[in-house]
Amino acid sequence: EDKVVQSPLSLVVHEGDTVTLNCSYEVTNFRSLLWYKQEKKAPTFLFMLTSSGIEKKSGRLSSILDKKELFSILNITATQTGDSAVYLCAVDLYGDYKLSFGAGTTVTVRA
Amino acid sequence: GAGVSQSPRYKVTKRGQDVALRCDPISGHVSLYWYRQALGQGPEFLTYFNYEAQQDKSGLPNDRFSAERPEGSISTLTIQRTEQRDSAMYRCASSVGHEQYFGPGTRLTVT
Numbered sequence: 598e599d600k601v602v603q604s605p606l607s608l609v610v611h612e613g614d615t616v617t618l619n620c621s622y623e624v625t626n627f628r629s630l631l632w633y634k635q636e637k638k639a640p641t642f643l644f645m646l647t648s649s650g651i652e653k654k655s656g657r658l659s660s661i662l663d664k665k666e667l668f669s670i671l672n673i674t675a676t677q678t679g680d681s682a683v684y685l686c687a688v689d690l691y692g693d694y695k696l697s698f699g700a701g702t703t704v705t706v707r708a
Numbered sequence: 709g710a711g712v713s714q715s716p717r718y719k720v721t722k723r724g725q726d727v728a729l730r731c732d733p734i735s736g737h738v739s740l741y742w743y744r745q746a747l748g749q750g751p752e753f754l755t756y757f758n759y760e761a762q763q764d765k766s767g768l769p770n771d772r773f774s775a776e777r778p779e780g781s782i783s784t785l786t787i788q789r790t791e792q793r794d795s796a797m798y799r800c801a802s803s804v805g806h807e808q809y810f811g812p813g814t815r816l817t818v819t
Contacts, residue, residue: 687750693764694808
């Protein structure tokens with residue numbers, strides 16, 4: 598059975614801290630791994646990773662994939678209260694973007 | 709421009725009734741996906757379409773669930789003879805590539 602496991606389930610940090618979120622996967626097939634940010638409404642796309650070792654960055658967020666050890670990390674530096682959200686990791690198994698999601702990590706950033 | 713819209717946003721129904729959930733994707737988006745999201749979990753794939761063709765319905769829980777997209781735009785997810793276990797957030801997403809744009813969801817409560 599395909600599995601996407603995120604850790605930790607939740608964390609609380611103070612503004613300015615750095616957070617590291619983990620996503621590990623055991624799947625029958627792998628095409629890409631995607632990260633989403635979910636606030637009160639809909640998940641919004643952050644990154645798609647297909648190749649090992651190549652870091653993707655967007656502002657204070659960055660992510661990297663390790664296809665040998667089957668995990669990805671999402672880093673958020675200099676956190677702000679607006680970063681508070683559920684961060685979802687998903688794996689695309691067959692290239693048709695039928696995504697298999699993890700349960701998410703809830704990040705709370707306190708002022 | 710307008711994002712993905714879903715209606716109704718909230719639906720309360722009695723057990724045994726049929727419900728129809730609507731998704732209006734971003735104009736021009738070829739692919740449309742339906743997911744179900746339980747509280748504290750990531751979205752779970754149900755089915756998806758390219759244009760009007762249903763490509764994969766392997767995630768539909770049983771034959772009470774069906775979906776259509778007759779003209780390759782608006783899609784309807786229908787649940788017949790609803791049961792309490794069907795209560796969840798039903799989300800739709802549309803895309804032209806890897807970035808899926810999610811709608812706000814329909815919160816279905818079966819009493």
